[in-house]
Amino acid sequence: MITAPELRALKGQRPSVWITAYDVVQAQVAEESGIDVILVGDSLGMTTMGYDTTIPVTLQDMIHHAAMARRGAPHTMMIVDFPFSTYADVPTALRNGARVMQKTLANGVKLEGGHDIIPVVDALIKEKIPVVGHLGLTPQSIHTMGGYKVQAKTLVAIERLIQDARELSDHGVSAIVLEGIPDRVAAFVTDHVDVPTIGIGAGSHVDGQVLVFHDCLGLSPNLPKFARPFAHIRDDMIHGLQDYRNAVLHKSFPNDAETYHISDREWEHFLTEYKN
Ligand code: KIV
Numbered sequence: 001m002i003t004a005p006e007l008r009a010l011k012g013q014r015p016s017v018w019i020t021a022y023d024v025v026q027a028q029v030a031e032e033s034g035i036d037v038i039l040v041g042d043s044l045g046m047t048t049m050g051y052d053t054t055i056p057v058t059l060q061d062m063i064h065h066a067a068m069a070r071r072g073a074p075h076t077m078m079i080v081d082f083p084f085s086t087y088a089d090v091p092t093a094l095r096n097g098a099r100v101m102q103k104t105l106a107n108g109v110k111l112e113g114g115h116d117i118i119p120v121v122d123a124l125i126k127e128k129i130p131v132v133g134h135l136g137l138t139p140q141s142i143h144t145m146g147g148y149k150v151q152a153k154t155l156v157a158i159e160r161l162i163q164d165a166r167e168l169s170d171h172g173v174s175a176i177v178l179e180g181i182p183d184r185v186a187a188f189v190t191d192h193v194d195v196p197t198i199g200i201g202a203g204s205h206v207d208g209q210v211l212v213f214h215d216c217l218g219l220s221p222n223l224p225k226f227a228r229p230f231a232h233i234r235d236d237m238i239h240g241l242q243d244y245r246n247a248v249l250h251k252s253f254p255n256d257a258e259t260y261h262i263s264d265r266e267w268e269h270f271l272t273e274y275k276n
Helices: 004-009 022-034 061-071 090-104 115-124 139-145 156-171 183-192 232-249 262-275
Strands: 015-019 038-042 077-079 110-112 130-138 174-180 197-200 208-211
Touching: 022 038, 022 061, 038 061, 061 077, 061 090, 061 232, 077 090, 077 174, 090 110, 090 115, 110 115, 110 139, 115 130, 115 156, 130 156, 156 174, 156 183, 183 197
Parallel strands: 015 038, 015 208, 038 077, 077 110, 110 130, 130 174, 174 197, 197 208
Antiparallel strands: none
């Protein structure tokens, strides 16, 4: 398992490969595939719980899913998202950080934000909880951002992003997720911080990539521009269930090999003895 210091040390060596996972099977296949880091993202609110945003996701939801993911992938670094409004102040963040670490056996937590959350970042790291930052398009700020829009496209916004990234890096985060920003901005940030940048919709000049499990494997009905489906699991599942349905309707399932049997002797005995 990669540790938080090893993750930081990967910068400049090789890209790290992250994927989200929210349950045992997803985590198992992530671990078997050699993924470096499993992110139990609050995107589970949309991929798995059917919400339109990540806002309704609770800490208990995160703990429930992260504990499942950990059981599926005991040997892979696992980072768990702090969901909406669970790290608004230091005491709350410390209490919630302890719950996440103890109940899920995570290796760290991820928080959205920059300068404003530095006191929380400091407190968590002091409490020996590794922190991953998240800048750019931060879905928990959907209502203040006014939609899922590419961020950091103006001088002021780019300067603020660079400042936030530098502060997070200087205060000891293990990595920074950069979401939904222009590739040149992501490259500039990557070259000006000491910690790995992990891109999602941030181009290729970053220190690693993260994708949402459902986008990566073709489970999502709609794909964002930046995602590439490396498999087509949704189609496979539909074809499989259609085949199953047809086999049941045509009585070709189950066949003899898929059926349990009783000996003739036992069956004759039953028919002779059975009194209804
Ligand atoms: O919640 C999530 O899955 C994330 C990734 C999109 C980075 O934060």
